Amino acid sequence: MTSVIQTLPQVHQSLFEAKKTKGLSFEQIAEKIGRDEVWVAALFYGQAKPTDEEVDKLARVLGIQAGPLHSHWHKHYFPERGQLTPMPPTDPTLYRLYEIIAVYGYAIKSCVHEKFGDGIMSAINFSATVDKVQKNGADNVEIKLTGKWLPYDFHS
Numbered sequence: 001m002t003s004v005i006q007t008l009p010q011v012h013q014s015l016f017e018a019k020k021t022k023g024l025s026f027e028q029i030a031e032k033i034g035r036d037e038v039w040v041a042a043l044f045y046g047q048a049k050p051t052d053e054e055v056d057k058l059a060r061v062l063g064i065q066a067g068p069l070h071s072h073w074h075k076h077y078f079p080e081r082g083q084l085t086p087m088p089p090t091d092p093t094l095y096r097l098y099e100i101i102a103v104y105g106y107a108i109k110s111c112v113h114e115k116f117g118d119g120i121m122s123a124i125n126f127s128a129t130v131d132k133v134q135k136n137g138a139d140n141v142e143i144k145l146t147g148k149w150l151p152y153d154f155h156s
Contacts, residue, residue, distance in 0.1 A: 004084055008046055011072040015044045018062035033057040038128040047081050049073060121147035 005016050019029065026037040026044075033040070033054055042048040043058075050058065050073055059066035085091065088098050112121065125148040133142045 004045070007084075009072065011068055012044060012046050014064065014068070015058075015062065018064045019044070022062060024061070029058070029061055032061045036127055036129065038130060045084060047079050047084070049077060049079055116149050117151060119149055119151035121145075122150050123147055 005013060019026075026041045030037040030040045034057070035043075035054065039048055043050055052070065055069045055073060056066050059069055085094060088102075089095050113119075127146045129142075129144045131142040131144075133140050
């Protein structure tokens with residue numbers, strides 16, 4: 001079975017190889033380049049675009065040449081976001097996230113609209129954190145999603 005990493009452009013595969021060689025986590029890389037870990041992971045998967053300064057920092061942290069990274073993320077590169085997996089996803093972890101939206105999506109949407117009114121949460125001005133927490137004596141995953149509120153404001 002082919003890993004999604006093997007389907008990525010070579011420059012992204014080289015990021016994963018360097019990360020493995022250095023023995024770094026996404027969190028450690030994020031701390032060193034001044035970004036959050038989910039954004040760094042998204043960058044590795046081709047779902048985010050770094051600034052030139054971030055490319056230089058990333059290359060230093062991973063001990064790789066910045067040139068190929070700069071060439072890849074030239075100013076005309078725009079990620080093709082959201083196309084790495086079929087829908088619904090088949091990976092068990094991704095499927096469970098999908099299932100959460102399928103089961104609780106309308107409940108969450110209703111609570112959001114009660115608090116904010118008619119609009120959407122932006123995925124452009126967005127951040128996410130993943131933490132390991134204890135609940136009832138067991139390890140639990142805590143995911144926090146933060147996006148700017150954009151009210152619908154139609155004018156004719």
